[in-house]
Amino acid sequence: MAISDTAIVAYAETKIVLKSDKDVWALGAEVLEELLNKTGLDKSEIDGLALSSSQTGAGNCFWAQSTADQLALEVDYCQTTDIGGCSPAGALARAAAAIIAGMCETVFCLFSDTQNRENNSRPRHYQAEWTAPLGLLGPPTSFGFITNRYEHQFGLDYAMLGKLAVAQRNGAVLNDLACEKLRTPITIEDYVNSRMIADPIRLLDSVMVCDGASGLILMSRKKAEKKGFTKAVIPVGYGERTSYQFSENIVDVTDTGHLPAGAKAFKQAGITAKDVASFHPYDDFIIAMMLQMEMLGFCKKGQGCDYIREHDFNFNGDLPLNTGGGQISAGQVGLAGGGTNLIEAVRQLFGEGGKRQVKNTRNALVTGIGGIPYARNWSTSAVLVLTPNG
Amino acid sequence: MTAINDTLHIERQAPAFRSYSEPYWNGTKEKKLLVQYDKAANRYQWYPRATSRFNGKASNLEWREVKGAGEIYSFTTVRRARPPFQGHEPFFLAVVTLPEGVQIMGNTVGITKEEMKIGLKVKPYWHPLPGGYHMLMWQKA
Numbered sequence: 001m002a003i004s005d006t007a008i009v010a011y012a013e014t015k016i017v018l019k020s021d022k023d024v025w026a027l028g029a030e031v032l033e034e035l036l037n038k039t040g041l042d043k044s045e046i047d048g049l050a051l052s053s054s055q056t057g058a059g060n061c062f063w064a065q066s067t068a069d070q071l072a073l074e075v076d077y078c079q080t081t082d083i084g085g086c087s088p089a090g091a092l093a094r095a096a097a098a099i100i101a102g103m104c105e106t107v108f109c110l111f112s113d114t115q116n117r118e119n120n121s122r123p124r125h126y127q128a129e130w131t132a133p134l135g136l137l138g139p140p141t142s143f144g145f146i147t148n149r150y151e152h153q154f155g156l157d158y159a160m161l162g163k164l165a166v167a168q169r170n171g172a173v174l175n176d177l178a179c180e181k182l183r184t185p186i187t188i189e190d191y192v193n194s195r196m197i198a199d200p201i202r203l204l205d206s207v208m209v210c211d212g213a214s215g216l217i218l219m220s221r222k223k224a225e226k227k228g229f230t231k232a233v234i235p236v237g238y239g240e241r242t243s244y245q246f247s248e249n250i251v252d253v254t255d256t257g258h259l260p261a262g263a264k265a266f267k268q269a270g271i272t273a274k275d276v277a278s279f280h281p282y283d284d285f286i287i288a289m290m291l292q293m294e295m296l297g298f299c300k301k302g303q304g305c306d307y308i309r310e311h312d313f314n315f316n317g318d319l320p321l322n323t324g325g326g327q328i329s330a331g332q333v334g335l336a337g338g339g340t341n342l343i344e345a346v347r348q349l350f351g352e353g354g355k356r357q358v359k360n361t362r363n364a365l366v367t368g369i370g371g372i373p374y375a376r377n378w379s380t381s382a383v384l385v386l387t388p389n390g
Numbered sequence: 391m392t393a394i395n396d397t398l399h400i401e402r403q404a405p406a407f408r409s410y411s412e413p414y415w416n417g418t419k420e421k422k423l424l425v426q427y428d429k430a431a432n433r434y435q436w437y438p439r440a441t442s443r444f445n446g447k448a449s450n451l452e453w454r455e456v457k458g459a460g461e462i463y464s465f466t467t468v469r470r471a472r473p474p475f476q477g478h479e480p481f482f483l484a485v486v487t488l489p490e491g492v493q494i495m496g497n498t499v500g501i502t503k504e505e506m507k508i509g510l511k512v513k514p515y516w517h518p519l520p521g522g523y524h525m526l527m528w529q530k531a
Contacts, residue, residue: 135475144466199467
């Protein structure tokens with residue numbers, strides 16, 4: 001069996017809000033109910049629970065188990081995937097692996113975080129010793145020097161980064177689930193003139209942390225067919241890389257783990273970047289999407305700005321990109337934020353994009369970025385190729 | 391010339407260190423820049439880790455003093471920070487490449503906005519911390 005022997009039969013997503021007035025488990029319950037209603041499944045048929053990381057759940061070393069308890073899910077597979085922003089795609093891949101291994105048949109993948117309402121995160125990594133004492137704010141600072149270095153090596157047209165920001169914002173305007181605060185159109189000038197956070201990272205480069213939840217039901221394709229799910233989305237390729245080139249002291253920070261992860265996912269799926277119908281890259285910062293375009297082979301390294309200049313990234317453009325706004329314009333649901341672009345890709349392939357439905361639903365490419373390492377770009381890169389069934 | 395804050399007036403302490411990084415922090419008491427060195431790989435590594443990033447064998451590691459003759463690899467101007475850095479922005483955060491083949495991050499002292507650039511030569515500036523430790527910062531060479 002392979003990952004493509006599994007099928008996503010339903011997806012669900014809550015409204016993304018700045019600060020939730022509901023508990024993280026209440027949001028999880030909302031997602032569960034929507035999935036049960038959509039699929040007609042009985043709760044007892046769910047025999048697997050796959051969770052993404054969560055800043056709310058982070059203080060609890062029994063996060064997956066406690067969530068299974070709260071939602072009263074009796075399961076044979078129960079696991080949290082903790083690779084930062086790659087966690088939702090990673091949880092989906094692990095759920096598929098568990099199904100393939102025969103551990104379970106029907107997995108509820110839940111990506112929930114209420115970081116603004118309740119942040120229990122207490123990370124243990126290099127930062128307390130090596131970067132917090134330098135006043136490093138975290139991701140914006142890291143992306144500040146990644147961006148400066150990129151500009152030094154290749155040159156950088158900030159208007160092209162702005163073009164991506166504008167396309168995403170256009171998507172958020174059409175997305176009723178996006179955080180309301182972000183649902184006003186912007187221009188390239190707004191992007192370029194937005195205030196600096198960590199030069200040259202601007203406010204409109206960055207995500208705004210929000211609260212929310214999303215999820216999906218993954219089952220074996222065989223079971224999906226038996227249960228009569230005529231509409232489904234198939235994960236046909238997945239690649240993941242953690243600590244890319246970490247055995248080296250000095251690397252090119254414009255190289256990312258999406259190079260090997262993408263090659264693996266594309267090979268499994270039997271496609272290349274030029275076949276991608278819609279692109280849903282992880283967007284913690286605008287430039288991260290351009291770096292991924294280069295690593296995944298949409299264009300050559302250093303030519304991201306030229307590529308962006310030549311393409312239209314709106315839902316009705318030639319390469320629709322994060323059509324619901326992405327995290328930057330829909331709001332970043334903490335460590336579950338990778339779920340937003342994943343769910344949007346699934347929604348598009350179900351043909352349920354509504355006002356922002358893409359025309360070409362042959363496939364969708366979803367990625368993840370997770371973790372900020374010392375003087376590097378990121379810790380984990382994930383690449384997932386989805387196709388509709390049939 | 392546009393001055394960028396040098397962060398010297400911010401109250402900060404030596405961080406809690408780990409069993410394997412203690413030699414570095416003790417070295418800063420004498421303003422010594424100690425870097426882990428892998429005897430088998432004949433290479434330095436930074437930041438201090440529990441094992442060799444080259445071959446996974448901690449027993450290959452020892453500490454060697456380096457001069458800190460650095461060059462700016464990249465930098466950012468931090469304009470938003472958390473306490474105790476809040477209110478002291480803007481300040482620089484730089485990634486510095488040493489000839490020993492490692493990169494060390496740090497704040498800068500006395501480098502103006504106009505002077506700061508990738509490739510700028512720098513050397514250590516040791517800022518005193520409570521307990522006799524020092525914080526490694528970077529100044530123009």
